[in-house]
Amino acid sequence: MTASARRGFPATKRFTALGMLPFAAVLALTGCGDGKPTDPPPTASGTDKPPLHDDLPEPVKKAGVVKVGSDMLYPPMEFVQNGKPTGVDPDLAEVLGRELGVRFQFTNGAFDTLLTGLRAKHYDVVMSAMGDTKERQEGLDPSTGEKIGEDIDFVDYFNAGASIMVKKGNPEGVKSLADLCGKKAAVQSGSTAYDLLQSQKCDEPIDIEAYDTHDEAQARLRSGAVAADVADFPVVAHAARTEGDGKVFEVVGDQINPGPYGIAVLSSNPGLRDALQAALDAAIRDGSYGKVLSKWNVSEGAVTDAQINGGT
Structure with missing residues (x-):
């Protein structure tokens, strides 16, 4: 597997005492409205059904809602504020909902469970800063290459690479991955940041600490433990x-191995995949996509068109 910044597959890791959040214990959160999927959001023309609504599969049109799985502990991409989903992904989902005439309803779950939930059809899509990779597309275990699940398609909507964050003032003089050799580094479990660190060639290996959430990894840095x-x-x-107020951390070095985030859809559901692609292209053309990225100061990750399965 090519290491990249995007959240990735589970890897061998050291878990915290909290353990992995059980799938059954996910917290249902409704975004992009009041959570009642009975009426589609109003469109700019005032009509009930925008043109792209007809592109949706019948079950989605009937329900009036797209069910989204997301690990909402990853600001600014997705997080919970005042009990509601917020961030780049929920805001983009709202834009897509206007284009399609449906609501996007978010359910919060542990990142490692999201594709399992998608394959079990607990969700229609996964939208969680998820990297589009060939292994995911083909349902393969990245370690063994064995088939572990149904194929997934990705509608790519953003580009990002990994970055290294250190304490303000960079007390340990870290400027690159090589500078982490012999030191401790924290990552979120299930992310390809683990694979990135593990693949770094060192005389003295990096001591990788993997945690269930990025908040926990960040707390370790704040405390000076890594x-x-x-x-x-x-x-x-x-x-x-x-x-x-910007006085705790700083980012060092350039982005590492940038690649696409994608909205994950079962390959067996091409109608929904293609409708999402059309809606994202429409949002890019009309400027609503760019406004969301600008709001969250992530315009550098913008794509110019919605590709399907652009990851490698």
């Missing part, structure tokens, strides 16, 4: 900008 926190660029850039 030299760095490695995660997706939008996430660490947001933390560096907002934590303690």
